[in-house]
Amino acid sequence: MKERILVTGGTGYIGSHTVVELQNSGYEVIIIDNLSNSTADVVDNIEKISGIRPVFEKLDCQDYEGLDALFGKYPGIKAIIHFAASKAVGESVEKPLLYYRNNLVSLINLLELMPEHQVKGFVFSSSCTVYGEPDELPITENALIKQATSPYGNTKQINEEIVRDTVASGAPIEVILLRYFNPIGAHPTALLGELPNGVPQNLVPFLTQTAMGIREKLSVFGDDYNTPDGSCIRDFINVVDLAKAHVVAIDRILQGKQKEKVEIFNIGTGRGLSVLELIHAFEEATGVKLNYQIVGRRAGDIEKIWADPEFANRELGWTAVETIEDTLRSAWNWQLKLRERDIQ
Ligand code: WQD
Numbered sequence: 628m629k630e631r632i633l634v635t636g637g638t639g640y641i642g643s644h645t646v647v648e649l650q651n652s653g654y655e656v657i658i659i660d661n662l663s664n665s666t667a668d669v670v671d672n673i674e675k676i677s678g679i680r681p682v683f684e685k686l687d688c689q690d691y692e693g694l695d696a697l698f699g700k701y702p703g704i705k706a707i708i709h710f711a712a713s714k715a716v717g718e719s720v721e722k723p724l725l726y727y728r729n730n731l732v733s734l735i736n737l738l739e740l741m742p743e744h745q746v747k748g749f750v751f752s753s754s755c756t757v758y759g760e761p762d763e764l765p766i767t768e769n770a771l772i773k774q775a776t777s778p779y780g781n782t783k784q785i786n787e788e789i790v791r792d793t794v795a796s797g798a799p800i801e802v803i804l805l806r807y808f809n810p811i812g813a814h815p816t817a818l819l820g821e822l823p824n825g826v827p828q829n830l831v832p833f834l835t836q837t838a839m840g841i842r843e844k845l846s847v848f849g850d851d852y853n854t855p856d857g858s859c860i861r862d863f864i865n866v867v868d869l870a871k872a873h874v875v876a877i878d879r880i881l882q883g884k885q886k887e888k889v890e891i892f893n894i895g896t897g898r899g900l901s902v903l904e905l906i907h908a909f910e911e912a913t914g915v916k917l918n919y920q921i922v923g924r925r926a927g928d929i930e931k932i933w934a935d936p937e938f939a940n941r942e943l944g945w946t947a948v949e950t951i952e953d954t955l956r957s958a959w960n961w962q963l964k965l966r967e968r969d970i971q
Contacts, residue, residue, distance in 0.1 A: 629653040630881055631703050633746075635688050635737070636710030637681070638665040640821040641752065641810055643673055644870035645708060647819070650677040652874050657701050659694075660711065661687035664824060672818040687711075688733030691740075698744035706748025706877050707737055712782070716927070717828055719779035730782035731789070738793050741800050748880035749802045750873055753787055755862070755895070755932060756780040757806060764899070765935035768806070768891045776927045787891075794888045801888050803876040808862035808895035808934050810869050812954035813961030820961030821866075822970070830902060831863075831955075835962035838915045845917060847902050849924035854931055858902035862895040862933035865949035865957070869894055875945045886942075895934025896947040905951070912952040913959045 632649055636642040637658030643665070646656050650673075658670065658681050667683065674680040682701065686693050688711045698704060712730045713719065719726040734751075741749065757780065758766050759773025775781035790802050811831040813820030826842075827833040837845040850857035872894045879885060900908070906917055940946045 629655065630705035631655045631657065631701065632877060633657050633659065633701075633704045633707045634710065635659050635707065635733070636712065638662065638667065638669040638683070639710055641807075641866060641869060642708075642710040643669050643819045644814060644866045645710070645873045646673050646681055647677050647814070648867070648870040648874045649877070650679045650681065652878075654874075654877070656681040657704065658683045659686040659688070659697065661685065665822065669819065676814065676816055676818055688736055689729060691736045694736055694740055698740060698746070702744075704744065704746050705881055706750065707741070707746060708750045708873055708877065709734065709737060710752050712752065714779060715828060716777045716779050719777050719782075723778035726778045726782055731785060734786050734789055738789070738798065738800070742798055747799065747801055748877060749790070749800055750876045750880070751786065751790060751802065751804050753804045753806045754780070754783045755806050755808045755893070755934065757784050757787065758932065760929050761932050764931065765897060765933050766893070767935045768893055768938055791889055801880050801885055802890070803880060803885070804889065804891045805872060805876060805894045806891065807869060808864050808893070808932070810866045811863045812865045812867070812949070812957040814867060815957055817957070817960040817964040820958070820964075822965075830905065831958050834906065834909060834917065835958050837919070838909070838913070838917055838959065839962050839966060843918065845906070845919040846922040847906070847919055848922060848928060850903070850921045851924075852930045854901055856901050856903045859928055860899040860901045860931035860933065862898060863900055863905065863951065863954070864894065864896050864947050865954040868947040868949050872939065872943065872945050875943045879943065892939040892943060893934040893936050894939060895936050897934055897936045899931060899933035900951065905955075908951050909955045909959070912955045915959065
């Protein structure tokens, strides 16, 4: 059995896929989650896939004493992957203090407790949102960090700074910041996927719900951008590919392969796809026609962004491998499974 890893937010969308990949690589996983945006039965589905039931404790990372007790109860945790955070851009504009409190306090608690409990490694869920509207594409890790366009985005920037300052102060921790592009899709078993709360804000959950008839039509926000077909361009990355990047990051830290105490990697495919291209790829991959219409731009949207993943490819030995067709089929199969389970 390999080392014990704590995954915060481990019943969430990206967290749950990562737990499976960690287990597949032989790590022992402890999940904590406050279940604010997920349900405990995710643990059953993780077990169905990996054959191993991870430890699950319902716990909020804002609860310092609870976290302290958790490290006592499960000694020997070698590293943390920190997913637990509030992540809805629109909601963060409405409730900034909730976002700042949750996303900052959770991180600070973990960083304070790590040295006390001899936890060495820390992998943090950051986001390409820290780049804002890029000046050059594809975007590398050295690109300028732009003023955040939402409190949510700002929490990611501040979290990166908190981590950097903590390490610079001499804290005995080693960190990898993973800047995700746009994670989509679901586990190929359709046992894990994204379960949006209420009306989805993100493109793919809205798209699959429209294809299912839950939503009448998908609105495409703008076709007058400076892109070949006028719609925005994103780097859509399969969630299982993304999950695997975390395993590689943990391996790298625990095997002492880091070149700096804080390393940053873009986790994307390097392929920019427009919103309209994605819609057509979905129709081709699934054979399902989508009802969509072009509407006005959404405030705050970035026109085009995709990753230069070369540094991650070379240094981590990690590359996104899933095709967009398989990824969109997996999202659709997950939506079909949700209907079967009468969830959505
Ligand atoms: C993608 C594209 C929309 C919905 C956000 C966060 C980011 C990240 C992922 C965390 C855009 C268009 C969308 C719809 C549409 N992090 N769209 N119709 O905005 O790139 O990134 O989510 O959780 O930090 O900012 O993702 O999926 O919302 O949008 O046309 O109904 O799809 O305008 O061009 P985004 P998204």
